Amino acid sequence: MAQGSQPPVAVVRNVTDTFFGTQVDDPYRYFENRADPEVVKWMKAHDQHARSQLARIPGRNALLEKIVRYDSSVSDRVAQVTRVPGDLYFSERRGAADNQFKLYVRQGLTGADKLLVDPEAIEKKTGQPHAINWYSPSPDGRLVAYGLSSGGSEAAVLHVMDTRTGKAVGRPVDRADYGGVGWTADGKTLVFIRLQAMRKGMPETMKYQHSQVLAMKVGQPIASARPVFGTAIKGLGIGAAESPYVQLTPDGRWALGYVFNGTQREVGLFVAPQRGVLEGNPRWKRLLAAADAVTGVAYFDDTLYMVTHKGAPRSQVLAMSLKAPDLKTAQVVVPSSDRVVVNVAAAADALYIETRDGNVKRLFKRAHGAGAAGAATAAVEVPLPVEGSFELAGEGIRSAHPALPGVVIDLQGWNRARQIFAVAADGSVTNTGLQPAGPFDAPADVVATEVKVKSHDGAMVPMSIVHKKGVALDGNNPTILWGYASYGITEEPFYSVNRLAWLDAGGVYAFANPRGSGVYGEDWYKGGFQATKPNSWKDFIACAEYLVAQKYTRPARLGIFGGSAGGILVGRAMTERPELFAAVVPAVGALDAIRWEVSANGIPNIPEFGSVKTEAGFRALLAMSTYANIKPGTAYPAVLLTHGVNDPRVDVWESTKTAARLMAATTSGKPVLIRLDFDAGHGVGSTKKQQLEERADIFAFMLWQMGVPGYQP
Template sequence: MTVCLGHHRARGQRPNANLDPGLQGVVRSQNKMECGVDGVWLVGRWARALLGLLGLGMVVHTAGAMPQGAASWGAVAETHFGVRVVDPYRGLERWQAPGVRDWLAQQNRASEAQLMAWPGQAEVLRQLELQDADLASRVTDVRRLPGGQRLFMRRQAGEDQFKLLVQDPGDAPPRVLVDPVALARRSGRPHAINYFSASWDGRWLAYGLSQDGSEDASLHLMELTSGKRVGTPIDRAELGGVSFSADGQYLAVLRLQATGPKTRPQDRYLNAAVWLLKPGAPLSTARKIFGRGLAGLTLQPEDVPEVEFSHDGRWAIATVYTGTQQDVGLWLAPADGVLQGHPQWQQVAQAADQVVGSVYGHGRLYLRSRQQAPRYQVLALDLRSGRVPPLAEAQLILPPSEQVVMGMTVAADGLYIESREGSVKRLYRRAHADQASVQPVALPVQGSFALSSDIALASVGHPELPGLVLDLQGWLALRQIYELNADGSARNTGWQPTGPMAALPEAETTEVLVPSHDGELVPLSIIHRKGLVLDGSHPTVLWAYGSYGETEEPQLGAFSAAWLRAGGVYAVAHVRGGGAKGDAWYGAGRRAHKPNTWLDTLACARYLQQQGWTSPTKLGLWGASAGGIAVGRAMTEQPELFAAVVLSSAALDMVSAEREPFGPTNVPEFGSVRHKAEFRDLLAMSTYHHIRDGVNYPAVLLTHGLNDPRVALWNSTKTAARLQAASRSGKPVLLLVDAQTGHGLGHTRSQQMRVTAAMLGFFRWQLGLTGPLAPQGG
């Protein structure tokens, strides 16, 4: 499940494919969760890590009580359009301040103590280790190259981080190209590979490395054959957006603007630009090829451009992302002119044209469009003559229908299209011939998959190779990697090892439609043991997200696998604001319509109780990142429906969101406090401002990474302090902050293990789930 707040939709960004729902911190093409734990807190690690960073002593603090000095945490009152808004814990935003550091250390120690006071917490970690050890290795992001090589990411059992490897033609074992574990040993700080991309000719490899979960990646280059590093790292390259010219002589890279001591946090992602240089050349030789200030280009500060060179050497294609807005701008220029220093950019589409994505192959630019197509359609511009035709001349490839067009990718044998019909995924192919029609492609097994237009992602084609590498997974089965041939035949490659715990044959899925407050039917996926008696006794965790038009795809994650094995019920609410039913469904949970997101969540919670799946004392609610809006507001609206709530790196103070680094990029999604109507929308969706004194709130666990660049830490710290002061239920309000993690991208296995164990233990404790998380004797 992607759970991302605020990244632009750059196709060069590689999702961290190994996190459970709520831990995913990367913009998602689609998330590819792994069964087996890639994340949880070891007891005592939180406080030790934070204290080690801050150099603090410990003071035991009772979570749930008013923190010492909370009344003087720098309360601020602001007036927006005649409405007085009080922020009682504004001072907690300064986490470096000595008093705040002491408070954070106290919160970590107290929260760990309460979790460990529950007798089953140590066993949770042991059973998660068993589940993780079930697979010999985890393999993601497989990429085929025309020379016969295969690039992929792999983490073997017991290793702490994914490495980047290449399998050369023949029988020789794969070679390790980039090893973040070795880098961590030398530096004492966890490293992660944010993204990688090979040149079209297979000579060069570009990859982004970051530390401590910060996502602040520098771009590195190496010769793929020799493994030799080339040149010096290029900083400010965290967004990916890397592309090589067809002959491998040039590299285009997206860079953020330079910042200084006086740069505001919210200005970090403004004025990004694309630069061109030769591989290995000094950065001083780079020249800007797309960005503000170049003649003929009209761009806004929040626009983030990305330039890709086509595989045939003919075109440079610029995609302009305006914050999190799904409609993009498209520009084309002959590649030779761009490389020679005199680009001739022509705009093909602007945001008003409602093009949401593109992919090029074999002389055609294919477009995914929502214009007069609420479930999207596919168009094509013919560029074979060298002329750039207007958008009005685009050919209709796949007309609008009841199916939601989700993605597309190009291979040598045609354009592949991914669509969704209810909860079922469909795959189609259209050959490159002029009069070809769109034909269905039979999947080797029914399952969920995602296609991307970027060869840097997992389920993709290559314009010079036939067929696809296709990831398939489901609610009850671990992801497997298939090779789909041009003739429609397919095979399981075996690249992803399996094990006894890679599937849940004892479980099944029930898909229902739940009437919401206005009669709209909300899809709800309920995963549970077979033969379950609906008597209201079953501990149940309900997940909700509902932002950016992202769809919650079926997948067997570490959390859900362990929860289901122990006898719990796991439910996913496909609420408005997501993409389950297309563009209209997304728009119905955005900005002024955002209340539908948490009202849909509440409708699903009530349905689970009314139908006997669970009861208020057995129902837990979980949300992460922008899903904090759906979950946090559901909790503040009807706290009596829930026994426990987990908020992972959650967006909770929406009135202050524009002061965060990703704040300006999120304005298209949520709105701005500078406009009256949008301010009121933001206030309505802000959990922090709807916490009321004297209410019996459920037990709450908030988790956050200190280095989170997407959702500021103070969303969790201020909300925790407010809940601790306001709640009268006597139930715990726990806060765990990890000093060496961020929003999710690059978390190590041990870091992910800690967060999964904390959440599982918390829910088991509060909801009364007692069954084993892994098969005994495993």
């Protein structure tokens, strides 16, 4: 492929740090200053170079056209469905011709959709892409609070709208990135999380510290809001880096104050009478600390249900009355078993329990007030129509409502597109019809092969291999291996029409669950955590070797792909075994571990990865840093780094520094490209056009480097 004019070579300006007697070189430290004209010039030049090289790949445009055709084959993509009493359904929808998700409400499952928030209309006015980060309807659905941000920044501004008139209520409130909106039963007061104001001279590491939960009368100015939970409330012992969140129970009795220590899964929890909190006289009482190992909570009628892994590596569910709260006397209502208990949600009829067998989810329900666990009160499985995945609770997910029976869940599998199902109180499961069906929802020729791979120390690592039926095991299949393996997040069966384009090109797509994921519970997660993090990429390498040994592919046709914290996985697999891969794609990758703590989001991630301020933490971070482990004179595979410049989670300099160091180090002659999007961030809020074009570039890059005919210059 003709190279044309070459982009500038980054000048080395080495900075050496010493940690516990170990010197660490940082030749491109100055890249961390994004305002430096030299850095800006380098970024723009290399982005233009990457895009020009990708655009010259034969077959790239046809691949994009196919991806767009697959994506547009369904009339609407529907997400984030929320039920509200009165038979109201809120949802985010993106039509086949739309570029961004919009917020709608409808009366009944078959009612007409009413458009509430249109980010595309805002983009036309401002010239910048906008996205809905979160939304929360009032208890009667007459109002809705939503967060809106631009350019992938996730810097959400809180708005309140009257859903009947479509008019704004009150003034917008900035620094509402986390949302965390809760409503009083009458819909007249809301609580929400607000980040502190960043004053001139404050280090960016302070951005997510000292956030507060504020209470504000709807329609009143932000100056009238008062803090009700957080470091502003003295005597609670909440740390500066801990994030507060308040849930107002719908019955008006209690306020539940959650404390999140950054990305740590275990939560702290306080309780107070709701009335006192709203009147400015909160009487908080601590119920849980992180040591209690509670990772999920649901409330119903004075009862708190808690998912905990304390003494139960695959977790169990406890129940405790808030009338006399004492964790020591909490009853086990769902005991530990071979299944992993993931989360719970409380509906009017029952407690619903999300569990996992391997990477496949199972749904159970248990009647409220059934007492302690026993044969007569055991949770009953709800058979689901698809062997796959769903979530009962999580960011933007509200499957249950305490005033309504049953749950509404998204359900999908490796070869079954996501559909939205209603689970009734009698256990019946029906498709709501909210997600329109498409012609490619259930490809008959796509299958998933589930395997377990022996790792370096004998651990058996689960991997799902998605491929066309009758795939030839001759070592010639272009193959992508994906992994993440952080925060206990598990790769569960999910459907992607984009993936069909890769399979159509003769490809195989494999998904690994190394240690660091939560596929087998707490022990598996902690097996790839801080000092044990090397197990994550060693497990990943073992999965790559399995794909080669079983002749799904060979090194010349094997690529690895990971995003965000998955950058640790693919980056360190690359630096450990560069000869094993043809192509590597870290997307918004966490690659420069030693420097995480100087970034705003690095502080919340200390519980997951550790700190350079301790020797054990430093040693662990040095081991997981791709940037620090790049060795000069090494034949590295082809690398494509992608990143949104406005990323608030992983700073773009992690990718630019790593790209510069790889370009200087590699002797293979294979390209190191960095594709930047100056109107995007971590991927949250990216438009359809941004997403599909990036995916086409990644697939085309892989096929080019794997030597697949039709993609060679």
